[in-house]
């Protein structure tokens with residue numbers, strides 16, 4: 001096996017040299033050797049789970065984009081199990097993938113694989129979630145995760161009537177009882193979302209407009225391991241039982257992800273929320289998953305943050321194609337995403353808040369969903 005790889009390597013170098021000779025040895029010859037060597041190359045795409053609809057959309061879109069560009073694709077889902085993802089990425093390397101596109105479960109769990117990949121000359125694109133603790137992460141493509149948190153907090157404030165539709169303070173002072181949820185601590189995005197939201201809510205908490213009745217305001221207190229809806233549901237049930245048994249109501253919930261919002265709504269409905277006298281609180285979300293958009297249309301969840309997975313997928317495929325054809329991928333952020341070892345060159349897209357008022361324009365007119373998808 002080793003000898004074979006060595007021979008292929010020698011042949012590749014030979015080809016590169018002869019191409020260099022033909023074109024007079026200009027730097028651009030790397031490009032032609034890269035493109036000819038990598039035609040039809042295998043790209044490994046590792047996704048975390050199929051439980052959440054968004055990752056299915058992501059995986060399908062990345063795969064079809066890459067196949068249109070002539071590449072072979074090994075697309076794997078890891079059922080939210082870290083050892084399974086570790087094995088899948090190892091297998092992609094063994095199968096000879098030239099690029100890895102990885103949406104991790106635990107951003108810090110793939111270091112051995114990243115090191116092996118680097119030694120084999122395989123480039124790594126971190127997809128939506130940053131791979132942390134290793135220098136062998138070449139590019140990152142995501143949405144502006146801090147801004148997602150800011151958007152979630154602002155929509156919570158708008159839903160409560162503290163801000164108007166234009167984002168201006170209305171002078172309404174509440175006090176409003178709010179509970180906070182964050183994502184999985186092993187996902188780098190979760191702290192970005194939480195920090196963006198808390199930086200935005202801080203002054204309203206400080207002046208008493210917003211009251212976190214449970215007193216649980218620290219990230220580790222409010223984090224939800226593996227973004228698990230059942231965990232969020234159990235925590236919401238607990239909060240209601242412990243902090244609202246005096247007859248007071250929850251008026252708002254900061255939820256960072258649609259799946260959690262569904263668990264939170266279910267807990268609240270179980271505790272009697274959802275009637276005219278005891279309405280559901282203002283609840284945020286993220287990902288514009290079909291079930292949650294339906295919930296928004298039905299007047300349960302208040303908002304979600306839409307991140308067009310098609311754009312993310314197109315960019316990841318474009319980055320892979322650039323690398324494989326010897327071009328430098330385009331990035332637009334070279335300072336925000338420090339993975340604890342290096343700042344990873346990043347391409348960020350901007351998120352969009354979706355409520356009942358704009359879902360048709362944002363989600364239907366753009367073709368992200370059809371009307372039938374949301375029935």
Ligand code: GAL
Pocket residue numbers: 052054128129183187189190227257286287307
């Ligand atoms: C995050 C991602 C969110 C959401 C969440 C749960 O990493 O950025 O959009 O999907 O995971 O899957």
